[in-house]
Amino acid sequence: MSSPTTSELLSLAENIKAWGKALGFQQVGICDVDLEQHESHLKSWLEKGYAGDMHYMSEHGMKRARPAELLPGTMRVISVRMDYLPPDAKFAKTLKKKQQAYISRYALGRDYHKLLRARLKKLGEKIKQECAELNFRPFVDSAPVLEHAIAQKAGIGWTGKHSLTINSQAGSWFFLGELFVDIPLPVDKPVTENCGSCTACLTICPTQAIVEPYVVDARRCISYLTIEQKGAIPIRYRALIGNRVYGCDDCQLICPWNRYANITDEADFHPRKKLMSQDLIDLFAWDEVTFLKNTEGSPIRRIGFERWQRNLAVGLGNANYSEEIVTVLHNALGQTTELVREHIYWALEQQHNKAAEISSDDSRLTQRLIRSIEKGLVRDA
Template sequence: MSYPLDLHQLAQQIKQWGKDLGFQQVGITDTDLSAEEPRLQAWLDKQYHGEMEWMARHGMMRARPHELLPGTLRVISVRMNYLPAKAAFASTLKNPQLGYVSRYALGRDYHKVLRNRLKKLGEMIQEACGELNFRPFVDSAPLLERPLAAKAGLGWTGKHSLILNREAGSWFFLGELLIDLPLPIDAPQEEQCGRCVACMTICPTSAIVEPYVVDARRCISYLTIELEGAIPEALRPLMGNRIYGCDDCQLICPWNRYGQLSDEADFSPRAALHAPELMTLFQWDEKTFLRVTEGSAIRRIGHLRWLRNIAVALGNAPWTGEIVEVLAKRLGENPLLDEHIEWALRQQHAKRQALAIEVQPAQQKRLVRAVEKGLPRDA
């Protein structure tokens, strides 16, 4: 194949096109991830992937981009900032009456946003070359996106396993465009975490079991998003009010002092998800859940797991009779949900006993009705 443009010039043009499309950085690397294969296999052997059986099913294909698109010579790796203005981290996390949603999920589903832009980038390159095979990916195929981003010079791998960039921290999404052009590649960045282990020590569930290694089975993001069954009881109190994902390891990272805000309208927080009251969320029916989460990444966990997560957060909240009533009203809807509601009710009951709270007569009547729906008799 002959190219109408010099490949070095084309690489620079691609980076400019990428920025014009809204990516904050574009890097180019080859497809060689052979160094990652033993690390990936060791992670799988230790069962750190939990119930994400698709991680094991595709095996080493994740480290072989050329198997996803035969003929692939280069991977164009991109990043797009997502941190909204007035993210309200502290005010939400510190208020146990509110539900905390990971900041990346407050707006429109990033998969669609990035994939559409990557497709446009591929079409622009194709038009310039006259002929090109390309395929965009955004966390949608067996591909080790973080090692690729590191090789492409977008940043280095932090001890929490996320990509860090000295100008932007880690508040960004990654995406890839596989192409069959032998473009010049970019140099990786040096790791700059040094001796810092803040992300490891702050993790509520101690999921970062060693530098660069996360046991997904303990990670709150996995527990609230990927896990389909019951959340292990020992981990529930550690989740606090986090109902979808967790940002703690990013919040503590010194490099996120340089985090850049996103100006993407699609990533603007939805009011109903930004700092929502847990009791309000728990009363949503499925129709309301689907309406509010339309076009959101949250929708994929479904209404049942959404309620499961909120039940745990309500169990972790300070005792109130209203929480007990709200929880009890949903008893009997589903066995999985019942398990978490009953746990939450036990938590609430223990807190009431510890505080020796006396219940007013009017409230006592409501609690009696709740008891009749399935609460322990001494609640």
């Protein structure tokens, strides 16, 4: 198809959406490459240091908001959505059990990056079959792309106050991917913001990382702290992390729009038994070989064994007092790295404090019983 007419481009756009859905995407939208209105927000976010140690965010400057600079010749961006909410997600059940490890639900199955990229590549190849010439490139968190701004402009959903994309009929439990193309496809209507006066996500955030609507200070975010943070987790956030050892879903869990979220049909996104609702102490017992085996094909593997143990040590410190936990932590001190050891010492201190509280409570109960006996309120057998 050379120099396609308007009607041909309209037909192609409809076909692209049909092909995308056949490949497993729940939604496909198209937008142009003008993201200039987002540049000031991005610049301000970077200048305030909210990217933390994610230096790659600033290294690319404003290229993130300029798709045509990332791939010269790009005229349109095809944005896709793929749902990942697993069946029987056990959100509250796991969060309530302090001895169990909570892993962000997107990470319980296969690494979505490879899956989405492969599907996007297939979509690009399908489009190329219909065009005389086409250059395309798929992206899934693999380059400086403003995926949420693109999704909003392509009609996928609006950017919520927690900075994630929300769809009125599917909530926010989905992955995004982009396909850059150099053909002038017709574009979709952008979605307008629809969070209204709701501030549930700002209020629920354990570390108050959403410093204002639509602005997240990554340095405070549990997902950043447990995944992107390479060194020690700041002490002031450790107790707030609770049993979340990889990522955090709180801002999505509280979002009222997620009552409309759909369960995924992708078996690859279903939870692995070795990761779902496992005891912290059992995961901490893994050696590096076991970690690599059990996280093969999982996004968790990217943080490496050392940070995995670091996160678990924090979780064990936040768990209810247990002599077994104390013993396990003590035994690990001589067999781990300096980074993990620092967090083990912190965890032991937390466990010691909890043991002291238990003893104090027992003492207070004993004194209360003695006073009751003295007053004749209970029988002194």
